[in-house]
Amino acid sequence: MTGEPTMAGRKQFDPERALQAAVRVFWENGYLGTSIHDLESAMGVGRASIYSTYGDKEDLFLRALTSYVEQYGPPVREAFRIHADDSTLALRATFDAALARMSDTDLPAGCLIAQSASELLILGARPQEAVSQLLHGQLAIITAALETDRRSGRLAESADPNSLAAFLAGTIHSLSLLHRNGVGLDVLHRVAAHALSTLPTTTVASGT
Template sequence: MPGRKQFDVGGALDQAMRVFWQRGYGDTSLDALGSATGLGRGSLYGTFGTKDALFRQCLARYVSVYGVQYEQALTAHPGDPVRAVEAFFDVILKRIADPSVPVGCLIAQSAAQSPTLREESSTVVRGLLDVQRQRVRTALADSPADAQTLDELATFVVAVNQSLAVLSRAGTSDAELRSVARIACTTVADTLARAASKHAAQD
């Protein structure tokens, strides 16, 4: 329409995502979102709905970028679950070290603030953690370990991922973060190796 202001919706969503990522949901104001996107409140509401609705769209945007990378890493080494987990942490550490994005992880930031989120948004965050856990669990499946061990390892890997995000926001060095990831991979490898030895002994 003539005279109607045009803007890049995808670009505005990316900017809003960065604000939520940097500040967290509770500390993200409409003024901050407007300043980052260049949109007034009316345009924000008209385009994205409420702050809560915009937040969920930002979560989806985040997953569309990084979730794909996690999936690719975890599926790139069929038959080698340890290498898959190593690749998963490689992607995470590269994101953390990327100076062009906020420190940490939007999902980890949001999970920490779950008590302050609306129920629908809190459910979405929990669901995203479940998806991540299932991806890891699938990558570990090609192993002789029993289901309970694999379930526990998948939860452990996701917990380490979330811890890396929190530590990075606290200023932990890249070398220290890589040490944490390395020890986590060793734990996965040792646990799977013990399972393989037990399985072989039973044959």
């Protein structure tokens, strides 16, 4: 078992650094594919210290998921803030942010949220709820942006923001799963461009 020195009840490890190691393990292996032994090895922390600092595996996963969102969520939120009146630009920036993350060879392949979503039905109740909230939150942001564009006339009146949002959010997660399974970035960029080209805008959008 991996151990760590202790002194008078003080933690002799960096909890945040250890948490980032846990993020990476869950990202690489998925929730079900990650054991406590995997976490001990990656975090350099004994099982007792994991439990006392973070709780059980489920608690640690929830903290890792929150940390992941805090690190990789801001570019997406910022895209929809900056381009509040143009969903095409906001969505293009969102796809670009996802593809930029995937092109970083220092990071695990894919996306922790997409990976967790693929395990959703076999996760425990709390992870299910956390992942579902993230998925619904993303869907709501995209839907709201598309509805704004339809009201302003940038999106065709006949467009259905709900189904379009589901398609685009699904495509973003599919890119992550394809990347995880070894599909090249050149293909992923073409998929993203095709998805954006299906938006029934009433103005000519620039290419991705």
